[in-house]
Amino acid sequence: MTSLKEVIRTCVFCKTKYTQKELLRLKFEDKKLVLYNNYGRSFYICFNCIDKVQTNLTNKEYKKLERTLCKECKNNGSYIIQLKEIIIDVR
Numbered sequence: 001m002t003s004l005k006e007v008i009r010t011c012v013f014c015k016t017k018y019t020q021k022e023l024l025r026l027k028f029e030d031k032k033l034v035l036y037n038n039y040g041r042s043f044y045i046c047f048n049c050i051d052k053v054q055t056n057l058t059n060k061e062y063k064k065l066e067r068t069l070c071k072e073c074k075n076n077g078s079y080i081i082q083l084k085e086i087i088i089d090v091r
């Protein structure tokens, strides 16, 4: 049974709903992608998508995900590369 207190969030990549512990919480700071630090606006990426980013992202998917991140940040940047660097730190 799922507790009512469980916080459900949506992955910005696949739009699937997950509980918070199944998601990585991130934010943009000075137009750079960083782990959420309890301040400011954040968004979530699920671990399924993170696995995909690490292993088998097609060119088309890569561009789509990067566009999503650019939209979140309202800026253009190499955010998938930044995301990969963050993932290495997290694991």
Ligand SMILES: [Zn+2]
Binding pocket: 011, 012, 013, 014, 015, 016, 045, 046, 047, 048, 049
């Ligand atoms: Zn996802």
